[in-house]
Structures are given as structure tokens and as C-alpha cells.
Amino acid sequence: MAQRHSVLDRYLGPLNGPHTMGRGVAFWVGFVIVVAVLASFPEYMRRYDIINLSNFLISGFLALSLSLLWGYCGVLSLGQAAFHGIGGYAYGIVALNLFNAHGNTDLAFFAGVAIPVIFAAIIGGIMFFARLRGVYIAILMLVVSLLIGTFMRQTADPSYTIGAAYLGGMNGLRPASVEDPLLPSLIFGWGETVIELDGRRPAFFYFVLGLLVAVYLGLRCLVNSSYGYWLVGCREDPNRTETFGYDVRLIQLGVFCIAAAIAGLSGVLYTAWGTYIHPDGFGVAPNILVVIWVAVGGRKDLGAAIAGAIVLEWVSLRLAAEGEIAFLVLGAILVGVMLIAPNGLGITIGDYIRRGHDRAIAWVRAR
Amino acid sequence: MEAAAEVFSYAYQYFDNIGFLILSASGLIIIFGMMGVINMAHGELMMIGAYITAFSYHAGVPAPIAVIFAGIGAGVAGMILERLVIRHFYKQLLSSLVVTWGLSLMISQGFLLVFGPTILNVPTPFGNFPVSGQTFGIYRLVLFGSALAIVATVWAVFTFTKFGTHARATMEDPDMADALGVNTRNIYVLTFGIGAAMGGIAGGMFALTATISPFFGINYTPLAFITVVVGGGANVITGLLSSVMALAGVQTAVNNLVNVYVGYVAMMGAAFFILLLLPRGISEYLERRKIRTERNGRGATA
Numbered sequence: 001m002a003q004r005h006s007v008l009d010r011y012l013g014p015l016n017g018p019h020t021m022g023r024g025v026a027f028w029v030g031f032v033i034v035v036a037v038l039a040s041f042p043e044y045m046r047r048y049d050i051i052n053l054s055n056f057l058i059s060g061f062l063a064l065s066l067s068l069l070w071g072y073c074g075v076l077s078l079g080q081a082a083f084h085g086i087g088g089y090a091y092g093i094v095a096l097n098l099f100n101a102h103g104n105t106d107l108a109f110f111a112g113v114a115i116p117v118i119f120a121a122i123i124g125g126i127m128f129f130a131r132l133r134g135v136y137i138a139i140l141m142l143v144v145s146l147l148i149g150t151f152m153r154q155t156a157d158p159s160y161t162i163g164a165a166y167l168g169g170m171n172g173l174r175p176a177s178v179e180d181p182l183l184p185s186l187i188f189g190w191g192e193t194v195i196e197l198d199g200r201r202p203a204f205f206y207f208v209l210g211l212l213v214a215v216y217l218g219l220r221c222l223v224n225s226s227y228g229y230w231l232v233g234c235r236e237d238p239n240r241t242e243t244f245g246y247d248v249r250l251i252q253l254g255v256f257c258i259a260a261a262i263a264g265l266s267g268v269l270y271t272a273w274g275t276y277i278h279p280d281g282f283g284v285a286p287n288i289l290v291v292i293w294v295a296v297g298g299r300k301d302l303g304a305a306i307a308g309a310i311v312l313e314w315v316s317l318r319l320a321a322e323g324e325i326a327f328l329v330l331g332a333i334l335v336g337v338m339l340i341a342p343n344g345l346g347i348t349i350g351d352y353i354r355r356g357h358d359r360a361i362a363w364v365r366a367r
Numbered sequence: 368m369e370a371a372a373e374v375f376s377y378a379y380q381y382f383d384n385i386g387f388l389i390l391s392a393s394g395l396i397i398i399f400g401m402m403g404v405i406n407m408a409h410g411e412l413m414m415i416g417a418y419i420t421a422f423s424y425h426a427g428v429p430a431p432i433a434v435i436f437a438g439i440g441a442g443v444a445g446m447i448l449e450r451l452v453i454r455h456f457y458k459q460l461l462s463s464l465v466v467t468w469g470l471s472l473m474i475s476q477g478f479l480l481v482f483g484p485t486i487l488n489v490p491t492p493f494g495n496f497p498v499s500g501q502t503f504g505i506y507r508l509v510l511f512g513s514a515l516a517i518v519a520t521v522w523a524v525f526t527f528t529k530f531g532t533h534a535r536a537t538m539e540d541p542d543m544a545d546a547l548g549v550n551t552r553n554i555y556v557l558t559f560g561i562g563a564a565m566g567g568i569a570g571g572m573f574a575l576t577a578t579i580s581p582f583f584g585i586n587y588t589p590l591a592f593i594t595v596v597v598g599g600g601a602n603v604i605t606g607l608l609s610s611v612m613a614l615a616g617v618q619t620a621v622n623n624l625v626n627v628y629v630g631y632v633a634m635m636g637a638a639f640f641i642l643l644l645l646p647r648g649i650s651e652y653l654e655r656r657k658i659r660t661e662r663n664g665r666g667a668t669a
Binding site: 074126130132134142146151154291295325327332334335342 | 462465466
């Protein structure tokens with residue numbers, strides 16, 4: 001028994017801790033199986049399903065970002081999709097301008113992550129250092145998102161161009177003139193090597209899956225490190241955390257920026273996936289969707305949030321075939337889950353499994 | 368004469384914007400200020416009011432009575448929501464925010480399913496009056512007057528009636544009020560119902576000037592919320608009035624100088640700026656200053 005745990009600790013020590021569910025052998029075996037099953041999908045599923053599944057995984061990033069921010073640090077933002085949109089637009093604008101010169105989208109990828117972080121640092125700096133109350137921050141972020149959306153919607157005038165990129169109002173981002181390149185999907189270049197990841201091909205799916213696993217594991221390390229304890233401290237009792245000598249404002253600002261980076265990454269992937277970005281991404285619907293995924297999955301666990309995003313995206317796709325009931329059902333799911341399992345279904349189910357597991361072990365030992 | 372017309376036009380727009388903000392925010396401020404719950408479904412309660420008004424009007428009911436129907440309908444809807452869902456989320460600010468947002472999604476999508484995306488219209492009553500060549504709608508002035516009347520009525524109800532005393536006691540200390548024989552459960556339901564009814568009345572009155580669709584309410588909730596937080600919770604009435612006077616002033620000025628979108632952004636920017644200076648809202652600041660001057664005054668006499 002002691003032997004096995006030390007092996008786990010040696011290799012997975014930084015990944016395991018009190019702030020994430022699942023730390024035993026069973027969990028990690030299950031994790032590897034789930035990832036392997038996902039990775040095998042392109043072998044036998046239809047291309048259409050793989051394209052959709054890529055999009056679900058992209059939503060997983062957005063869910064991760066809100067889970068980190070709201071579930072771990074207690075800072076709710078009702079406008080998390082704004083960073084997704086900003087990242088997507090930043091990627092698109094830089095890619096349209098530099099693609100002819102560089103032949104790759106390296107800088108655009110970087111810009112799509114960096115620009116949301118800069119935006120988050122400015123607006124978060126103002127909000128956290130003014131010590132605004134949590135509710136105000138939540139709704140102000142929604143207002144910010146709606147305002148950006150309103151602005152982007154009225155950019156149909158041809159004067160709204162940034163170099164080779166024309167903002168295009170309701171029609172979404174597009175090239176400014178016929179000579180300019182179309183919005184490219186991800187193309188990484190390193191010297192002579194060029195890797196093209198077309199959003200409709202399995203390679204893109206593998207890339208997104210690999211990146212999602214990497215970000216998930218990275219965030220697990222983060223929330224189980226001492227930084228994770230600071231975050232949870234800010235969530236549980238900001239005054240006490242402050243009394244212990246931590247600057248709550250800086251911790252909140254830091255996590256706000258990390259969450260913006262991950263949301264921006266999801267925006268980059270989304271734009272590259274569909275080679276398309278439009279102002280609807282800043283509206284009420286995408287923002288509320290993120291909150292629904294995270295609240296229903298379980299905000300206090302990274303994995304539960306991803307699972308919530310993927311499952312509910314699948315449910316909405318299914319419901320879309322039945323007419324316009326998708327949002328009604330999702331709203332009902334949200335309200336129902338908040339009433340029955342306030343911590344989210346993923347976490348409630350996880351707790352049941354752990355209790356059953358512990359009981360089984362106790363039973364085996366008693367024999 | 369030209370200048371006088373200009374001044375009148377500005378004043379007219381200013382009071383129009385004030386009336387608009389008061390009506391949007393008054394129901395929300397009751398629920399937030401007294402119960403500490405932010406009701407993200409407020410805009411949808413207004414939408415319910417707008418639909419009731421439109422349907423009753425087209426069924427032949429006179430407009431003022433249709434608006435009263437709207438208040439009753441939205442009030443009942445609010446009480447049902449309170450009993451079924453919202454009462455489980457008192458004292459949990461962020462969760463109440465999320466759950467009421469879910470309710471708002473359900474209500475607007477439910478209306479979309481039942482009534483479809485078609486837009487309803489109700490003609491604006493009362494006609495126009497001219498001021499040196501320009502015409503102004505009389506109904507806008509009625510909106511402003513009704514907004515003030517609503518604020519005055521609510522203030523009177525919560526100040527002079529037995530229900531008001533019980534309600535304020537419950538909000539101050541629910542356990543103590545309960546121990547003294549106040550039926551706090553009913554107080555919560557009724558207060559929420561009054562807030563919802565005010566939203567319904569506002570929605571009904573806006574229905575006479577705006578087009579009505581299932582997404583009628585979406586734009587009002589953030590606006591109402593901004594008005595409420597700028598006012599602050601220390602004193603509901605002074606908070607609301609000072610907040611709408613400041614925000615409507617910014618909006619009116621920038622609307623005329625630039626355009627409506629920039630006016631809206633400027634109002635949001637002003638709200639943000641006020642919150643940075645006074646994170647607890649204007650009324651908290653006024654209240655503190657009043658206490659300070661009172662204390663200083665007593666110190667001087669002693």
C-alpha cells in the first residue's frame with residue numbers, strides 16, 4: 001500500500017492535492033482511458049462529428065478559465081466570453097495582416113493570448129484595486145462584453161479596417177480587399193518546417209485535445225501549489241487572507257489574467273477552427289453558456305468544468321435538431337442543478353464515487 | 368427663441384432619460400436594496416408586463432388599466448419565482464446571480480417558443496405638443512411623472528404602513544423580526560412581489576413606446592443594475608434619485624454631442640468612474656457625510 005502511493009507521489013505529486021478531485025490510481029487510469037478514447041475517435045467516427053467534437057473541446061478551455069476564476073478564486077465574471085471574443089479577433093486581425101509576409105500564424109497565436117491578458121490586466125487592475133464588490137465585478141464584466149459586442153456590430157462601415165483586416169460588423173471579420181489573404185486556420189512555422197492544422201481535419205482535433213490535456217494538467221499543478229492555497233484563501237475569506245499578509249487584490253488580478261489567457265486561447269482556436277469570428281460571441285447567450293457549463297459541471301473542480309462544457313455542448317447540438325428549445329432546456333438544467341446540487345453535478349457524482357470507493361476499501365480491509 | 372427651444376429640448380430629454388432609468392431600476396432596487404438579491408430576471412419580468420399590456424390593449428382594455436394588469440401579472444410571476452427558486456438563495460449573492468440569470472434565460476426562451484419572434488406594437492397615447500417648431504411627445508412626460516409617483520408610493524408604503532415597518536425590520540434582522548411575531552416568509556414573498564410588480568408596470572409603460580419581443584428585457588437588466596449600484600444601498604430613495612440624475616445627465620449631454628451609442632457608453636463609463644470613487648454608491652457617501660456633520664455639530668455644542 002505504502003509502496004504504491006510513493007510511486008504515484010513521485011510522478012504525479014504536483015498534480016495531486018486537496019483542490020482537485022481524483023488523486024488515486026483509479027482516477028488516473030480512468031483519465032488515461034478517457035483521453036485515449038477521445039484520441040481514437042477520428043479512427044471510426046464521421047468527419048462531421050470530429051469537427052463538432054473539436055469545437056466542444058475548445059469550449060472546454062473556456063470552462064477551465066471560468067472554473068479557475070470563479071470556482072477557485074471566488075471571482076465570478078458573467079462576461080468571460082468577452083476574452084474569448086477578444087482573443088479570436090486579435091488572432092484574426094494579426095493573422096490577416098501578417099500572413100502574406102510570414103506564411104504562418106505564430107505571432108497571431110501569440111497575440112490572441114496576449115491581448116486578452118493586457119485587456120484583463122487593465123480592466124481587472126482598475127476593478128480589483130478599487131475593491132469593487134464581487135457582484136459588481138460579475139455584472140460589470142457582462143456590461144463590458146455587451147458594449148464590445150455593440151461596438152463590433154456597428155463596424156460594417158468600410159472605414160473600420162485595421163491594415164488588411166476589415167471588422168465587417170455583423171458579417172464578422174474578413175479581409176479588407178481581394179488581394180488580402182483569407183482568414184487562415186492555424187499554421188505554425190519554425191524555420192523551414194511548416195505545420196498546417198486545418199480545423200476540419202483530425203490533426204486539428206489532436207492538437208486541441210493535446211493542448212486541452214496540457215492546460216488541464218498545468219492548471220492542476222497550479223491549483224495544488226501554494227498559489228492554489230492563496231486562491232482558495234481569497235475565495236473562502238478575503239479579509240482573513242489579507243490579515244495573514246497576502247495582497248488579495250494582486251492574487252485576484254493574477255488569476256483574472258490567467259483566466260483571460262486561457263479564454264483568449266479558446267478564442268484563437270475557435271477562430272482558427274471555423275476561420276470565422278463575429279460579434280455574436282460578445283452577446284448574452286455565449287456568456288451565459290459558459291456560466292451554465294461551469295455551474296452544472298462543478299465550478300470547484302477543473303475536470304468537472306470541462307466535462308460540463310463537453311456534455312452540455314453535445315446536449316445543445318442534439319437539442320438544436322429539435323427546434324429552438326436548446327436554451328430553454330439549458331436554463332432549466334442550470335436552475336435545477338443549482339437547486340439540487342449547488343456544487344454542480346460533476347462534483348456531487350464525484351463525491352458519491354469517492355464515498356463508494358472508500359467504503360469498498362474499508363470492506364476489503366475488514367475481511 | 369431658438370435658444371429657449373434648445374434648452375427645452377435638453378430638459379425634455381433629460382427628464383425623459385431620468386424617467387426611463389427610474390422605471391427600469393425601481394423594482395430591482397427594492398429587491399437588491401432590501402433583500403440583497405440581484406435579480407437578473409428583472410428584465411424578463413418587465414417583458415412579461417409588456418406582453419400583458421400589449422395583449423390586454425389589443426383585447427380592448429384601455430392602456431392605463433392594461434398597465435395595471437401588467438403590474439399584477441408580473442407581481443404574481445415574481446412571487447411564484449420567489450417561492451419556487453429564489454428563496455433558496457438568500458445570502459448567497461453570486462449563486463443568486465447565476466440562478467436568476469438561468470431563470471431569465473428560461474422565461475425569454477419560453478416566450479420565444481410560445482409567442483414566436485413576432486414583434487408586437489401598441490400605439491403611443493396622448494399625441495404631441497409643439498415648442499417653437501419642434502414637436503414633443505406628451506407620453507414621455509407622463510412616463511416621468513409616473514416614475515416619480517411610483518417612487519413616492521413605494522417610499523410611503525415602506526415608511527408609513529405596518530407592512531413597511533415589518534419589511535424593514537425583517538431586512539434589518541430576520542431572526543429578531545421573526546421572534547417578535549413578524550411573518551418573515553410572507554414579508555419576503557410580498558417584497559419580492561412588489562419589486563416584480565414595479566418591473567411589470569415599467570415594462571407595461573415602455574410597451575407603449577417600444578417594440579415588444581421575447582428579448583425585450585435583455586437590455587434593461589444591465590442598465591437597471593448600473594443605476595442601482597451607483598445609487599448604493601444605504602438609502603434606497605436618495606440613492607436612486609441621485610444616481611439617475613447623474614447618469615441621465617451624462618447620457619443626455621453625450622447623446623446630443625456625439626450619438627446614442629457613445630451616449631450609452633459614456634453613461635456606463637460614468638457609472639464605472641463613480642463606482643471607483645465611491646465603491647459603495649452615492650447614497651452611502653451622502654449618509655456618511657450626514658453622520659459626520661451631525662457628529663461634528665454635536666461636538667461643537669457640547
